[in-house]
Amino acid sequence: MSSFSSAVVRSLSCLFLLLLLSSSLASESDHKYQSDDPVTLWVNKVGPYNNPQETYNYYSLPFCHPTGNPAHKWGGLGEVLGGNELIDSQIDIKFEKNVEKSVICHLELDEAKVKQFKDAIENSYWFEFFMDDLPLWGFVGDLHPDKNSDNGKHVLYTHKNIMVKYNKDQIIHVNLTQENPKPLEAGKLLDMTYSVKWMSTNVTFARRFDVYLDYPFFEHQIHWFSIFNSFMMVIFLTGLVSMILMRTLRNDYAKYAREDDDLETLERDVSEESGWKLVHGDVFRSSRNLVVLSAVVGTGAQLALLVLLVILMAIGGTLYIGRGAIVTTFIVCYALTSFISGYVSGGMYSRHGGKNWIKSMILTASLFPFMCFGIGFVLNTIAIFYGSLAAIPFGTMVVVFVIWAFISFPLALLGTVVGRNWSGAPNNPCRVKTIPRPIPEKKWYLTPSVVSMMGGLLPFGSIFIEMYFVFTSFWNYKVYYVYGFMLLVFLILIIVTVCVTIVGTYFLLNAENYHWQWTSFFSAASTAVYVYLYSIYYYYVKTKMSGFFQTSFYFGYTLMFCLGLGILCGAVGYLGSNLFVRRIYRNIKCD
Template sequence: MIITVRSITFYLFTFLFFFSPSLASEHDHKYEPDEHVILWVNKVGPYYNPQETYNYFILPFCHPDGHIEHRWGGLGEVLGGNELIDSQLDIKFKKNVDKTVVCELKLDASKATQFKDAIENSYWFEFFIDDLPLWGFVGEYRFDKNGENPKHMLYTNKNLIIKYNGNQIIHVNMTQDGAKPVEDGRVYELTYTVTWIPTDISFAKRFEVYLDYPFFEHQIHWFSIFNSFMMVIFLTGLVSMILMRTLRNDYAKYAREDDDLESLERDVSEECGWKLVHGDVFRPPRSLSLLSAFVGTGAQLAALIFLVIILAIVGMLYTGRGAIITTFIVCYALTSFIAGYVGGGMYSRNGGKNWIKSTVLTASLFPFLCFGIGFLLNIVAIFYGSLAAIPFGTMVVVFIIWAFISFPLALLGTVVGRNWNGAPNNPCRVKTIPRPIPEKKWYLTPTIISLMGGLLPFGSIFIEMYFVFTSFWNYKVYYVYGFMLLVFMILIIVTICVTIVGTYFLLNAENYHWQWTSFFSAASTAIYVYLYAIYYYRVKTKMTGLFQTSFYFGYTMMFCLGLGILCGAVGHLGSNLFVRRIYRNIKCD
């Protein structure tokens, strides 16, 4: 595909001005009587495979005459696998249309086979009128009175029901009838009707009909929030009561007067646990540049998720095609400064010298991991000829956003972080010779602590994961972002508390390699989410085929990578504050 300057300019224009309401649609949603209303046909595909979608005219429906008008709605819409085409049906505002023939469709053997395969695989399609979606099935199976001899029935008539208030369209619906057997050589008249009905529903509430209130506001959803909230209280109380009490007793030993020499010598001879590793606990971790990149990226993702949730609550982004995706990309680029600042400051505080390497890793680690997964999925989508395949022009636009916005901001953040937050300020001096780590029981090893650390954070988001997965994989519009914000904050608090407890146990085992352990302890939450995704795929969905399976586990892997990096960074930063706090109050020399 040849990319022209004009096409790139168009994509950038769409990207930069996406949030302008006047450019989010082709008009201001106001119509004059008898003004033409466009019915856009979008995509078609197997109902149980949400990502396996194709151009509507991959099936031998009636094609528009002459020039086919496409509508490109922006970066997020393209990445979401949408391709709107003008159906050229004669629909005018407030003007009813009796049954009208669109075209005569004659099926040959090839076309009949296409429709039969589509009906067998429960193919559905999506239309849009005034940015409001319509859905329907291509056809259905019908059996005789004895439940035998199934026939492939093709719907030939579409009844469009449009409700309006004043000069605005409020609600659209579609029913289908005229089902006829799919037979080779048969001629069908494809028809449609349009009925306009006035309503008193306001334009601001027109999208509420697509929201499944009973599902998302079910009692179990409220109960899950309460359960997670109680977990937060329990964990914060546990950290405050047990750890602080233990540490207070340890501090008391160091606060005694030096004249009690005999008592002091006895305490020193009995000293054990976390106090013995004060000369090694601030030793720079292995692969410092990689850990700094992970922590910086995780801090960026935490800020990104918080910002996107707030924008979704305020701006109701779920009402627009691709709005969430576009918002995510824009906010990711703009929050890259945070990644550079946190990662660069951490790298410099620990004595890192090659800050260019750290910057490149921080700016490119997560995007390139996602790009690698997305590249493989794109090959599958291209092989199948699906709309899920990302056009080359869109890839160029995304790369331009990364190269000219995200990377420079990460570089700026690294420079600022090195100068403002990069000075070493360890409470204890690092000894020249590393202290040997003694053998401990199996449950105090870094591996076990890391694996156990993700259980409680996963438990705090378990119910919400069900609602998120269901909305993404089962055609439900997720709109309860207030719930998501609460669960996200609970996840952050639970992750910090659990990681602090795990770090304390590790240091008490005289193991000073807490940096990577604290990261993996929190990041292991993503492992349990991925295991839950496998269970959800097998039990809660009816997905089939290489295409949908690869997209399901590929998208889930992207999500879990982001979640793992986010939680790992939060856990590490929380443990870092905890470690500095406890070693600041002891006599290290």
């Protein structure tokens, strides 16, 4: 039994190291070749161009199949989750060796193959290859005008011309052009051919991915303008919050602290005052569903740190280069930052008198992962039904579960214990009264629901333009690389969210409504609602996606993203409001 346990530990250690290193190591070598060394052309996937997630195995179409059992390459957890399956095409390519027109295979067409190819051409199927970790793309075929038919003539490209640029012993750039279109007719024999041309270049290996980066798109003037606009919003909101703290509250403190006024003056001041001071005996009352609130605040704090870490790593490590590197980094960093969620949640739950800390710990550790697992399960079922590469293999599911069960969950447990013991003592400035104060009816715009929905407008406005670039990079084949922009926008989002939530909390307390905890959370979290509404607009106006499969994946992935964004913003809003509430009640007399 001991040997079995040690073997399990070694396996998990190797697995974790593999996940950490898979995105940074070269796939099969150090990317250096000698003359006449074999260079592998990997085929990856094929699918409708307008539906980025609807991808299938390249050989799901009746292309020339390699003989025997061709090699497969697994580049890491993120690559598998991204729907990649690299298979050796067995096409003979050697470093620095030009290949004139050479036959890959003789493709004999029958009715079934013709139908498959025609369906693929009508749906604008494209395919993806890789050579030395550099992508090549091409379309399966095309529709040419046909004088004898109302429909176009389906033609299949039968020749692939591969151009490779190299610098000394390293491949710098690859390009694929297709020629020799042939009409699709049953019973016809097509010669599928290829050629390879090698050219020398002075571009260094470090800059070989620059050709895939769309500089004019991401560095457009509107991108800079959006940053400036958001920055001005930050200045306005911080000024507004400062005015509340420095003027309104200072005057309120001065009135509230006067002891030498006569009774008539004091009664007049009290009647004229706003009501935030009148609820000092209830403002620190524990909120409803304290376990859930603690869990989402802890999870949101973890997600905020996680996003910051991933952005910083992307800035320093060019993670966009590796297939699935961002996803791998996100999963590993999420597991390692689980201590933060437990610490924040456990401390908050204990400070508010919570007793069922085990329930709080389990909910904190499993809330966001299980929501993602639930959405992922539905999408995976759809992908399996369609036979798509987007379907996650069972082994990959086990790997993700093991990471959660053996890394994330124990760290969340440890964080909860530390949070309870180190920051779990109650420290409220005002004592909570036994009998809750009745909340007077106020105008409709001061109700928690309206405050919550209005709270997300300005944070959404600060990230609106960046959402367009993020959505376009994910759904329209753009490589997102301007993580410096993302870092600025993320910091602006945090500041705007805190400021807006503080203002909303102040208005709510002035309305003598002391249920500010959930209101502050939802006020910030409503940002995600506007992002999701924007995603609906983006789907119908900015994309050409179609079909149940792609629609499900688009709105499923977007829902997953918005849930995380809502929890993150909600936690930031609550924590900011919590500091604000403690600050303003610290200097008043709490009788």
